[in-house]
Every structure is written in C-alpha cells, then in structure tokens.
Amino acid sequence: xxxxxxxxPPPGTxxxxxPKTPGGPKRLSARRSWRRALRRDWQLxxxxxxxxxxxxxxxxxxxxxxxxxxxxxxPGGSIxxxxxxxxxxxxxxxxxxxxxxxxxxxLWLGLLTLVFCxxxxxxxxxxxxxxxxxxxxxxxxxxxxxxxxxxxVIVAGITMQMLATDGPVNHLLGWLGHDPIRFIQEPEWFRTxxxxxxxxxxxxxxxxxxxxxxxxxxxxxxxxxxxxxxxRWQQIWHVTLPGIRPTMITLLILNIGTFMAVGFEKIxxxxxxxxxxxADVVSTYLYRAGVESNSFSYASAIGLFEAVIGxxxxxxxxxLSRRTVGTSLx
Numbered sequence: 001x002x003x004x005x006x007x008x009p010p011p012g013t014x015x016x017x018x019p020k021t022p023g024g025p026k027r028l029s030a031r032r033s034w035r036r037a038l039r040r041d042w043q044l045x046x047x048x049x050x051x052x053x054x055x056x057x058x059x060x061x062x063x064x065x066x067x068x069x070x071x072x073x074x075p076g077g078s079i080x081x082x083x084x085x086x087x088x089x090x091x092x093x094x095x096x097x098x099x100x101x102x103x104x105x106x107l108w109l110g111l112l113t114l115v116f117c118x119x120x121x122x123x124x125x126x127x128x129x130x131x132x133x134x135x136x137x138x139x140x141x142x143x144x145x146x147x148x149x150x151x152x153v154i155v156a157g158i159t160m161q162m163l164a165t166d167g168p169v170n171h172l173l174g175w176l177g178h179d180p181i182r183f184i185q186e187p188e189w190f191r192t193x194x195x196x197x198x199x200x201x202x203x204x205x206x207x208x209x210x211x212x213x214x215x216x217x218x219x220x221x222x223x224x225x226x227x228x229x230x231x232r233w234q235q236i237w238h239v240t241l242p243g244i245r246p247t248m249i250t251l252l253i254l255n256i257g258t259f260m261a262v263g264f265e266k267i268x269x270x271x272x273x274x275x276x277x278x279a280d281v282v283s284t285y286l287y288r289a290g291v292e293s294n295s296f297s298y299a300s301a302i303g304l305f306e307a308v309i310g311x312x313x314x315x316x317x318x319x320l321s322r323r324t325v326g327t328s329l330x
Contacts, residue, residue: 069301075294089301099285099302106281109267110259112195118255120199121206122248126236128207129214144204156269159197160184184270187278194270194279198263209251210244217243249327257314260306282306 038045064080069089071081093099124144131137147155163169163183170180183189217240225235264283271279282302290299322328 066300066304068297069304071297073297073300075296081297085297089298090305092298093302093305101277102280102282102285105278106260106262106283108278109191109194109262109281112191113198113262114255114259116195117198117202117206118252120203122210122244124203125207125210125214125244126240128211129240130232141204141207144207146204147201148205150201152263152265153269155197155201156266159193159270163193185272185274187275190271190275190279194263194267197266197270206251209247213244213247214240245325246327249321249325250329253314253317253321253329256317257310259313260310 068081070084070086072083072085073081128137128140131140150158161167165180165182169183173180181189183193221239221243222235225239230238260282262281262283264281264287267279267281267284268287271284286299286302286306289295289302318328318330
C-alpha cells in the first residue's frame with residue numbers, strides 16, 4: 001500500500017514569515033498586556049493626566065529659564081537673556097560674603113529643622129499608639145492636627161503675638177521675675193522661634209503616616225515578644241520601630257532632599273533687618289536679589305546652585321539608605 005506524499009508548493013507562493021519584533025516575544029507580550037490594561041482601566045489612567053500636566057507646566061517647562069543663569073537678562077528683553085556671559089554670575093555669588101552668610105544660616109536652620117522636626121512625629125505617633133481610650137486619642141489627634149490647616153500668615157501672626165514684648169510669654173516671664181525678652185528682634189532667638197513654630201505646625205500632621213504604618217504591623221509579633229518576656233519598651237524597640245522603619249527612611253530621604261529649601265514664607269513673615277544675621281536664608285536672599293533688586297540672572301545662578309545641592313543630597317541619601325538598610329525611593 002503506497003503512502004500519499006505532499007508536494008511542496010512552487011517557489012514564490014509561500015506565505016511570508018511573520019515580522020520579527022525587536023526584543024523578542026517577551027516585549028511583544030508586554031506591549032499587548034499594557035494595551036489590554038489601558039483599554040480595560042482607561043478611566044483610572046485618565047486621572048493621571050492632570051497631575052502630569054501640572055508637573056509639566058509648573059515644574060519642567062520653567063527649567064528652561066535656568067539658562068539665564070549664564071546669560072545677561074534684562075526686564076522687557078528676550079525671555080532667554082540678551083547676551084551669553086558664561087559663569088560670571090556663578091563667580092559673583094561664590095565671591096560674595098553675604099551669600100556665604102545666608103548659606104550658613106540655611107544649613108543651620110535646615111539641620112535644626114531636621115534634627116527636631118523629624119523625630120517628634122515618630123515619638124508622638126508611638127505615644128498615641130499606646131493610648132487605649134479612644135476619646136482621648138481622638139482629642140489629642142485633632143488638637144495636634146489643627147495647626148497644619150492654618151495659613152502660614154496666621155501661624156506667623158500667632159507666633160509674633162505670643163512672643164511680643166507685651167505678649168503672653170513675656171507676661172509669664174514677668175510673673176517668674178524675668179525681664180521681658182525681645183524674641184522677634186534679637187537674632188540669637190530667631191532659630192529657636194522658627195524651629196519651635198515649625199514643630200507646633202507640622203508635628204501632628206506628620207504622625208498620620210506613622211500611625212498608618214503602625215496598623216500594618218502584625219499583632220502576632222507583639223504576642224511573641226510578650227511570650228519571650230519583653231516589656232512594653234522592648235516591644236517598641238524590637239517590633240514597632242522595625243515595623244515602621246521603611247516609612248521612616250522614606251520620609252527621612254525626602255526631608256534631606258528639601259534640606260536647603262527652608263520655609264521661605266514663614267521666614268519672610270517672621271524676620272526683619274535686625275535678625276538678618278541668623279534669619280536670612282538662601283530663599284529670602286534670592287527674593288531680595290531677584291524680585292526687589294531685579295537681578296534675575298544672579299538670582300537664577302544661586303537658585304541653580306541650590307537645586308544642584310538638593311539633588312546631590314537626595315541622591316546620596318537614597319544610595320546610603322539602599323546600602324545600609326535596604327530601603328530606598330528608587
């Protein structure tokens with residue numbers, strides 16, 4: 001019995017091979033899955049459009065203006081400057097003793113803010129986590145959160161009224177037999193006033209993320225620690241703090257990234273010429289040099305220098321965190 005054979009089609013009639021996709025089948029599969037997800041959840045992806053437009057218009061497009069740090073800019077002229085001057089404005093602020101004074105003030109205020117304002121929300125969150133009376137816990141949370149919702153102008157006004165020469169703080173000092181202190185006019189008190197008002201305004205709001213992180217810790221870990229004989233302090237040290245460590249590291253990296261961007265609005269409202277030696281920071285110096293004196297190119301050069309320092313700080317902190325504790329932003 002003979003076996004039927006299939007003859008090959010004549011040359012030129014075969015179907016052409018499918019085109020090869022760059023990257024192979026895996027890339028093609030990923031592209032198809034992404035398109036499928038986009039068609040399925042397009043309503044959710046559409047929510048990203050407005051935030052992206054915001055960052056594009058108010059964050060990325062203004063970066064083009066950094067070119068005037070290397071060009072002479074004149075009001076009413078070209079938006080990108082009139083003449084290329086190179087590093088002239090960089091050399092100007094590097095040789096300006098006033099700039100280095102405000103730079104040191106910025107470092108001091110940034111360091112004090114980081115040292116005091118970063119750990120206090122953690123401590124407050126741990127204390128609130130130990131409160132068992134729900135009514136008391138809610139009351140403390142509401143009172144501590146309230147200053148965050150106040151305008152910077154209101155916060156500065158309250159601070160100045162409280163610390164005025166005839167204010168409540170000096171009245172209390174008078175009852176204790178102490179002479180009135182001019183907190184707002186004396187340079188040596190400005191850093192204390194600024195950091196204290198910053199703690200009052202931000203400590204309560206900063207506890208929200210830590211309280212949310214505390215809810216993710218497994219209660220079985222506390223039970224195991226109690227079985228092993230750990231007291232409450234030991235449970236906090238060995239269970240609670242390691243449980244919120246990723247949140248702590250993330251917020252620490254973000255705070256280091258904004259180390260140089262000390263609160264411009266509050267300092268502008270609280271300081272005065274008498275407190276310039278300790279209160280004047282880079283952001284307020286930029287405001288006076290750029291807006292009041294119309295030295296926009298000079299101010300842009302200083303602002304670009306400040307941005308580069310912030311970029312180096314946040315990148316270094318991220319790399320150090322990744323290598324030491326295994327947690328990082330990227």
